[in-house]
Each structure stands twice: as structure tokens, then as C-alpha cells.
Amino acid sequence: MIHIRVSPAPIDIAAEQARVEQDGAVATFTGLVRADDGVEELALEHYPGATEAALTRLAEEACARWSLTAASIVHRVGAMTPGERIVFVGTAAAHRAAALEACAFLIDRLKTDAPFWKRERRGDDARWVEQRDGDHAAAARWKAG
Amino acid sequence: MIHIRVSPAPIDIAAEQARVEQDGAVATFTGLVRADDGVEELALEHYPGATEAALTRLAEEACARWSLTAASIVHRVGAMTPGERIVFVGTAAAHRAAALEACAFLIDRLKTDAPFWKRERRGDDARWVEQRDGDHAAAARWKAG
Amino acid sequence: MRLVYFAWVRERIGVPAEEVEPPATVATVDALVDWLAVRSPGHAAAFADRTRLRAAVDQQFVGLDAAIAGAREVALFPPVTGG
Amino acid sequence: MRLVYFAWVRERIGVPAEEVEPPATVATVDALVDWLAVRSPGHAAAFADRTRLRAAVDQQFVGLDAAIAGAREVALFPPVTGG
Numbered sequence: 026m027i028h029i030r031v032s033p034a035p036i037d038i039a040a041e042q043a044r045v046e047q048d049g050a051v052a053t054f055t056g057l058v059r060a061d062d063g064v065e066e067l068a069l070e071h072y073p074g075a076t077e078a079a080l081t082r083l084a085e086e087a088c089a090r091w092s093l094t095a096a097s098i099v100h101r102v103g104a105m106t107p108g109e110r111i112v113f114v115g116t117a118a119a120h121r122a123a124a125l126e127a128c129a130f131l132i133d134r135l136k137t138d139a140p141f142w143k144r145e146r147r148g149d150d151a152r153w154v155e156q157r158d159g160d161h162a163a164a165a166r167w168k169a170g
Numbered sequence: 171m172i173h174i175r176v177s178p179a180p181i182d183i184a185a186e187q188a189r190v191e192q193d194g195a196v197a198t199f200t201g202l203v204r205a206d207d208g209v210e211e212l213a214l215e216h217y218p219g220a221t222e223a224a225l226t227r228l229a230e231e232a233c234a235r236w237s238l239t240a241a242s243i244v245h246r247v248g249a250m251t252p253g254e255r256i257v258f259v260g261t262a263a264a265h266r267a268a269a270l271e272a273c274a275f276l277i278d279r280l281k282t283d284a285p286f287w288k289r290e291r292r293g294d295d296a297r298w299v300e301q302r303d304g305d306h307a308a309a310a311r312w313k314a315g
Numbered sequence: 316m317r318l319v320y321f322a323w324v325r326e327r328i329g330v331p332a333e334e335v336e337p338p339a340t341v342a343t344v345d346a347l348v349d350w351l352a353v354r355s356p357g358h359a360a361a362f363a364d365r366t367r368l369r370a371a372v373d374q375q376f377v378g379l380d381a382a383i384a385g386a387r388e389v390a391l392f393p394p395v396t397g398g
Numbered sequence: 399m400r401l402v403y404f405a406w407v408r409e410r411i412g413v414p415a416e417e418v419e420p421p422a423t424v425a426t427v428d429a430l431v432d433w434l435a436v437r438s439p440g441h442a443a444a445f446a447d448r449t450r451l452r453a454a455v456d457q458q459f460v461g462l463d464a465a466i467a468g469a470r471e472v473a474l475f476p477p478v479t480g481g
Contacts (some may be wrong), residue, residue, distance in 0.1 A: 054266060
């Protein structure tokens with residue numbers, strides 16, 4: 026089962042986890058707006074249509090590669106404040122290594138393969154977040170496997 | 171923040187996740203009683219006192235090795251039915267690789283280092299689960315790092 | 316051909332999308348960007364640093380050397396920063 | 399000295415714990431198990447396959463060759479299967 030949602034709605038962990046609990050091993054990753062670097066607001070822009078298609082392709086690749094029973098990617102867009110959840114990735118498999126690896130794969134690849142853009146606001150200063158070199162390295166390690 | 175609980179109470183994912191959400195990257199692993207292999211009931215026995223001490227040592231090791239902001243291990247004991255949650259591991263860190271690796275470390279090492287024993291019941295047949303060779307291999311890979 | 320812009324590319328150009336009809340000699344994304352850059356100071360600013368520009372043709376990510384023949388929608392945007 | 403048993407070790411012996419006073423010549427977990435094995439058919443059955451036996455001394459996991467001098471609590475149990 027693949028579940029993809031890109032929405033301004035807050036992420037309900039209990040509901041998302043319940044959706045993914047299709048097998049004995051369930052791994053999740055949740056990204057939150059950092060509260061410790063002075064950011065007052067984070068705004069997420071995306072490319073409607075292309076975003077959902079990119080996330081679906083990633084989930085399909087993970088399901089095939091790790092024989093997942095479930096894969097879910099939920100990404101918020103719009104304005105968020107520190108401490109709020111930006112992204113949730115959940116995977117289910119018969120064995121824990123598959124669920125854990127697929128979860129890491131999905132969040133690593135989402136960072137480079139899905140058309141989202143973050144803008145941080147600190148007081149009157151709003152700036153677009155720059156891509157990190159480390160994100161490409163993290164995504165690239167899954168190509169070797 | 172380290173949180174350890176060994177209890178017969180069901181695991182409340184929303185509450186456990188909220189406890190761990192202390193930083194920008196949160197990874198979790200949840201183990202459920204498999205519903206697909208004929209097991210009707212799973213009973214978990216443990217070594218009171220020694221269990222909590224072993225889990226605390228593991229969490230402390232993970233916090234030091236990956237600079238975690240939070241590490242939580244919740245393990246049920248007593249009788250459970252298929253689909254119920256047996257174990258929850260949650261980690262929080264500033265960066266996703268640390269949270270994800272520490273989460274994998276904790277569940278791998280929990281399997282070999284914490285005194286729990288599982289008994290499966292299928293109809294009138296109750297048997298103690300045998301340790302899997304793969305569990306030792308999974309735990310051992312963290313020694314190299 | 317529909318063009319869509321995101322993040323600071325959109326902000327510098329000042330519109331989220333526009334319809335254009337480039338001549339047939341404009342065969343690649345790179346050539347399209349050259350052709351667009353002279354339309355306004357905003358376009359020029361958006362496309363000044365080609366190393367920070369990414370593209371999708373009909374919602375598929377492509378390199379800037381990709382062909383655009385027959386494309387209905389070309390998107391131009393900075394490197395992505397989601398997750 | 400307090401002995402505690404878990405899982406099928408406990409079931410075969412028939413009690414979860416017992417108090418014993420082994421002689422001073424019983425210096426290791428292995429020697430303790432030898433000494434216990436003759437107490438009852440249940441003990442013998444529990445300890446028949448030493449390769450499937452694990453131990454803790456004062457709640458610290460140890461090998462069966464570990465010393466037990468001064469130990470207050472020795473636990474004997476099968477390989478663990480949690481998680």
C-alpha cells in the first residue's frame with residue numbers, strides 16, 4: 026500500500042502510523058521545524074502534480090527494492106512554525122532491516138528528488154534555504170546498493 | 171532525554187512520539203505481533219530490574235555515539251495478540267542520519283542485549299521463540315563502527 | 316508552451332507562470348533560458364547563475380541540455396530543499 | 399545466593415527462583431550449573447543443553463565461565479528473544 030499526501034494540514038502521527046502498520050516491522054521518520062536557530066516561520070512551496078508524481082515514484086521504488094508492505098510519505102506545504110512537523114515517512118515490512126533501510130532511503134531521496142522549496146523567516150529577514158551538499162551525498166549512496 | 175519503560179500497558183504512539191520530538195529529526199521503530207503466521211497469542215517474559223538497566227545502558231550508548239537529543243525505548247511484557255505493538259524505539263537528533271542510525275542500533279542491540287523472552291501460542295501449542303542467527307549479525311555490525 | 320517558476324526564480328521574474336512561443340531554433344532548456352533572459356530585468360536576474368538553475372519538462376526533472384521540442388510545460392526553479 | 403530462572407529454564411525447573419548455598423568449591427557459573435543439575439529431573443532437563451544456556455551475575459550478563467564468588471543473585475535463562 027502506497028500513500029502520498031502533500032497538504033497544508035498538520036500531520037497527525039497516530040493516524041499516519043496506523044495507516045502504515047501493515048506488517049511486523051514499522052519504521053518512521055519525522056522532520057520538524059527546528060526551534061533552535063532563530064527561525065520564526067518556515068514556508069514550503071512545491072510544484073503541484075510533479076511533487077506527488079515524484080513521491081509516488083520514490084515509494085514505488087522502495088516497495089520493490091525492500092518488499093515493503095506499506096510506504097507512506099506525507100509532506101506539509103505552506104506556513105509552519107518551529108516544532109511543527111514538516112514531513113513524515115513511514116514504511117512497513119516483515120523484517121526490521123527492510124523497514125529501516127527503506128525509511129532512510131525515502132527521506133534521503135525525497136531531499137533531492139521532490140520539488141519542494143523552503144523559505145525561512147527570522148524577523149523581517151526571509152530567505153530561501155540553500156541545498157546542502159550532504160543531501161546529494163546521502164541520496165547518492167542509495168544508487169550503489 | 172532518555173526514557174525507558176517496560177510495562178504490560180499498550181503502547182500509545184502519539185504519546186511516545188510526542189515525548190521524543192525534542193529536535194528536528196525524529197526516527198522511530200515499532201515492532202508488532204505478526205498477524206500472518208498463525209500465532210494467536212504472544213507472551214513476553216522479562217527479567218525485572220536487569221531489563222530496565224540493559225535498556226538504559228543501550229540508550230546511553232546511543233545518545234553518546236550519535237549526540238541524540240532524545241532516546242526512548244518502550245517494551246511491552248505479558249500477553250499480546252496479533253497486530254498489537256510489542257516495542258517502540260524513538261530517537262531525536264539535529265540531523266536525520268544520526269536519528270535513523272541510532273534507531274536501527276537500538277532495535278538491533280535490544281534483540282541481543284535485553285533479557286526478554288517470547289512465547290508464541292497457536293491453538294494448544296505454546297512454544298518459546300528461538301533466537302535468530304541474524305539477530306547476532308545485526309547487533310554485531312554496530313561493534314565495528 | 317507554458318512556463319512555471321518556483322521559489323526565488325518565481326520571485327525574481329514576478330509571476331508564477333507565463334505562456335510563451337519560442338522560435339523553433341530554441342531547442343533546449345539552455346536555449347530557452349537564453350531566450351527568456353532578455354525579456355525583462357527580472358528574467359535576467361532569475362537566470363543569472365545558471366549553476367543554481369534546475370528544470371523539468373512536462374513535470375520530469377531534466378538537465379539544462381534537455382530538448383524541449385513538443386513540450387507543453389517547462390518548469391524553472393532553484394535546487395530543491397524539501398524534507 | 400538467590401537463583402532466578404526465566405522462560406523454559408524456569409518452566410523445566412518448576413520454580414521462578416530459589417535460595418541455595420553452594421560449597422566454596424563451586425566457583426563459576428558452569429560449576430554452579432553442574433552442582434544444580436543433580437538436584438531434580440527438572441534441573442537436569444533445564445541444564446541438559448549448555449549451549450542454549452545464558453547467565454547473569456548480579457544482573458550483569460556473563461559467560462558461563464564467569465566467577466560467582468560473592469554473588470547475591472545468579473540468573474539462568476535461554477538466549478533472549480525480545481524486540
